[in-house]
Amino acid sequence: MNAAVKMLIGILIAIAGIYWYLGDFIGKGWTAIAGINAWNALVTVFIGVFGVMLFFLGLLIAWIEYEDLKFEREEKKRKKK
Incomplete structure (x- = not known):
């Protein structure tokens, strides 16, 4: 796999991780779906x-x-x- 593709995958995973924890602050987190904070x-x-x-x-x-x-x-x- 090309290094650029691996870097892009890493960036997407990092963005998903950031969204997971900041989602509660912007009102679109998992609290409404899963009932967790x-x-x-x-x-x-x-x-x-x-x-x-x-x-x-x-x-x-x-x-x-x-x-x-x-x-x-x-x-x-x-x-x-």
Whole structure:
């Protein structure tokens, strides 16, 4: 998949996430449909998944850095040749 398409998908998901929480303020939120308040749902979910988010964020950062180190080692080998 092209990087531009992935970026566009990410932007659309981000906009949907922003709308999910700002929808209550502009009067078109899910309260009328689902009977929930998005802010209360956000707090509940955030408290429940904060540790898991930290875990996966740490794994993501470690993986990115591992790939970076691997790339640097390969570049050093190429420069020696």
